Amino acid sequence: MAQTSQLLAPANGTVIALAKTSDPIFAQGTMGQGFGLTPTDSQVVAPVSGKVSMVADSKHAIGIVTNDGLEVLIHMGVDTVGLAGKPFQLNVVPEQEVRAGDAIATMDLEQIQASGLDTTIMVLITNSAQVLSGLDLTEGAVHSAAPVATAFLKSQEEAHDSSKKLSHAELAKFIVKNVGGKANVNNVIHCITRLRFYLKDEGKANDEILKNQRGILDVMHASGQYQVVIGNEVVPVFEEVVKELGDLGDAPAQPQTDDGKNPVSKAFGNLIGFITGSMSPVVGVIAAAGILKGLLALLTLPQLGALLDVKSTAYITLSAIGDSAFFFLPILVGFSAAKRLNSDPIIAAVIGGVLAYPQLIEWGKAFKTMFEVGGFKFQFLNYSYSIFPMILAAWLAKKCEDWLKKVLPSYLHMIFIPLITVLVVSVITLVITGPVIQGIANGVAVLINWLVSVSGWAGGLIIGGFYQLLVIFGLHWGVVPLVAQQIAGTGQSALNAIICSTMISQGAAVLAVALKSKKEDTKELGFAAAISAFCGVTEPAIYGVNLRYRKVFVSGLIGSAAGGFITGLFHGTMFGFTGGLIGFSSFFNPQHPTDLSSFYTFLLASAVSIIVSFIITWVWGYNDQMTMGKKVAKKQRPGSTK
The missing domain is CATH 2.70.70.10 (Glucose Permease (Domain IIA))
Known part of the structure; x- marks a missing residue:
């Protein structure tokens, strides 16, 4: 009562x-x-x-x-x-x-x-x-x-006063309480802007209370996760959430309850969630490495006086620093994936080290034959820069570890579980799963690049116009490994070049709101969100302003469609991972520094994206008499009964 x-x-x-x-x-x-x-x-x-x-x-x-x-x-x-x-x-x-x-x-x-x-x-x-x-x-x-x-x-x-600004620790306690408490949390990870909870029962989470709290941009149910969108301060909030949750023990990363979802939908959601959890901690270092490689390409341009010689010690050293994140990517992904699965991350990292071992890489580049069965040759492949083979290897290692813990006496666990797991999973990956997955992944990457190149303006227009819709549902993280695989396999990604325009467009739209509005809180939020979007992170712009004034978001989509059209029309591509304006260096070709065609395409596409988004938002998308809508409603996953 x-x-x-x-x-x-x-x-x-x-x-x-x-x-x-x-x-x-x-x-x-x-x-x-x-x-x-x-x-x-x-x-x-x-x-x-x-x-x-x-x-x-x-x-x-x-x-x-x-x-x-x-x-x-x-x-x-x-x-x-x-x-x-x-x-x-x-x-x-x-x-x-x-x-x-x-x-x-x-x-x-x-x-x-x-x-x-x-x-x-x-x-x-x-x-x-x-x-x-x-x-x-x-x-x-x-x-x-x-x-x-x-x-x-x-x-x-x-x-609870939802308008009160909470400290990171206070916000973490508030979030944990309203996702159903520690007892309802299996695991939690974070990406660039979101806390991603694996909950035992998502029905216990208080969506409305969470999404209306200052400091939380939105909440959503996607990819088998309960996602709390924080924005740029996600890391310190995540650290406080981890302190609040304490030791989760051996709780599984994925929900284990029967939630009544369609099995296919549930499996797909868990797969996307696993890929997301494996990749999100690695994205930052990949982006940083891409920026460094682009800047190195810039410094070798003859037009700028070739400030760095590609044969100099400084260039080679800096290039090694930039390459390391990609070269040893199997180790990083393996460690991260094992953390998500609550298996031994060191074992997974060692398996990643096998895939990145220099001698095996040399054999992989030469397609050296391991052995031959009935005229069919099993060859070594180059797995540096690879992602998907290691993700599957981490899952196989988890299964192998769990089985060995059941069948081996406890006094043999310390030595024989790592020995057998590393040996068995490494062999399976090198002989069977690696070649199959790598072939499929490289084929998909080449196909997408080919489609964008052949279709040109049409592919750019469609991808540019609709990509940020994936961000709303958190499904854009499923594209991250694909882009990384494209860059790893072909050295470039036409898809990422188009995605870059979508970030800039949403930034331009929220910038127009910030400049046009006379409301101090809207201006403050708008400027901060614009900077974030221009740096390649659009969630603060989308959830803080653009989606809450729906016309602003649509204005951004129109601008990104225009930018994608230009990128596709002139066949622009990226040679690095970082998007937004800050990713300009990724449009310099490290192999051919004098080839500036993609960089000029980036400048033109960015200008078009900014101008179109800004003008449409200013004229049609926003005025101070508009009422800010509620934060985005909870999204239903396919097959959800909630």
């Missing part, structure tokens, strides 16, 4: 609903819920018990805070502040404790009426939005101190 609090009549007279009072500010509920009373005598009593929090200098108003947290204002007369306190005598002072029914003031009704003013006493709960779920009122003639209203208080969760 909801907790309630009684409000008494502040004087003898007639109680009327707030909407019937003469002052429009009070009548519209701007100052909070409450009621009015037309007094018939001068004595005013406290409608509630509590501490006097405020006494107006003009004596016409008194504030009382109750033990229930109600902030009650007793406002005597309408527009009586101009009477400078002459009609009023007060019996209380700030910080004084009063009981309901205690005499707190007298008011000279005749003097107020002689001034042509309304004598109605307003009783208002000024923090109604935070503490009240409703107010029942009985109108009509009453005696002083008689009960006239019942205030229904919100629960602790409902009463």
Whole structure:
């Protein structure tokens, strides 16, 4: 049953609903819920018990805070502040404790009426939005101190002030509590902007409470995860969430309950979630490596005086630093994937080291034959820069470890589980799964690059126009390994060049909002989100502003379609991973530094994306009279019964 609090009549007279009072500010509920009373005598009593929090200098108003947290204002007369306190005598002072029914003031009704003013006493709960779920009122003639209203208080969760800026630690506690508590969390990871929870029961999470809290841009159900979109401060919040959760023990990374989803849909969601969890911790270093490689290509340009010689010690050293993240990618992905599976990350890293071993790489480049069966040759392949073979290898290692723990005596675990797992999984990967997956992945990467190159403007227009829709559902992370595989296999990615324009377009759209708006909070959020989008992270722009003013998001999509059209028309491509304006260096070809065609395409596509998105948003997409919509509603996964 909801907790309630009684409000008494502040004087003898007639109680009327707030909407019937003469002052429009009070009548519209701007100052909070409450009621009015037309007094018939001068004595005013406290409608509630509590501490006097405020006494107006003009004596016409008194504030009382109750033990229930109600902030009650007793406002005597309408527009009586101009009477400078002459009609009023007060019996209380700030910080004084009063009981309901205690005499707190007298008011000279005749003097107020002689001034042509309304004598109605307003009783208002000024923090109604935070503490009240409703107010029942009985109108009509009453005696002083008689009960006239019942205030229904919100629960602790409902009463939470969602507009308050919380510290990282406070926000982490709030999030953990509202995803169902520690007991409901199997695991948690993060990407560039989101906390990605694996929950036992997503139905226990409080979507609306979370998405309306300041500091949280949105929540969604996607890829087998419960995603809480934080924005640029996701890392410190994640660290505090981990502290709050403590040791999760051997809890599985994936939900194990039967949630009634379609098996195919559930399997696909878990697959995407596993790939996401494996790749998201690696993305930052890949992006950094791509920027470094692009800058090195820039410094070797003859047009700039060839500031660095490709044969110099400095260039070779810096190039090695930039290449290392890609060269040893199987080790990084293996370690990360094992962490997601709660298996031994060192074993997975060692298997990744096998794939990246220099001698095996040399044999892979030469397609050296391992052995031959019935005329069919099993060959070594080059697995440096590869992703998908290692992801499957980490999963196989997990299965192998679990089986060995069951069949081997505990005293053999330390030595023989790593020995057997590394040996068996490495051989299976080198002989069977690696060649198959690598062949498929390289084929898909080449096919997409070919389609974009052949279709040109059409492919750019379609991909550019719709890519950011994947971001809304968190499915864009499924594209990340594909782009990385393209760059690894062919040294470039036409797909990533188009994606780059979509980031810039959403940034330009939110920048237009920031410049056009006269609302300080909108300007602050808009500028921050624009910088983030231009640096390749669009979630703060999309969830903070663009989707909440739907026309702004659409304006960004139109601009990105235009940018993608230009990129496809001129066959632009990227040689690195980083997108947005900050990714300009990734458009320099490291193999042919004098070839600037993709860089010029990037400049033109970026200019078109910015101009189109900015102008459409300014003219059509936004004005300050628009009402900001609610944060994006919860998304349903295919086959979901929720």
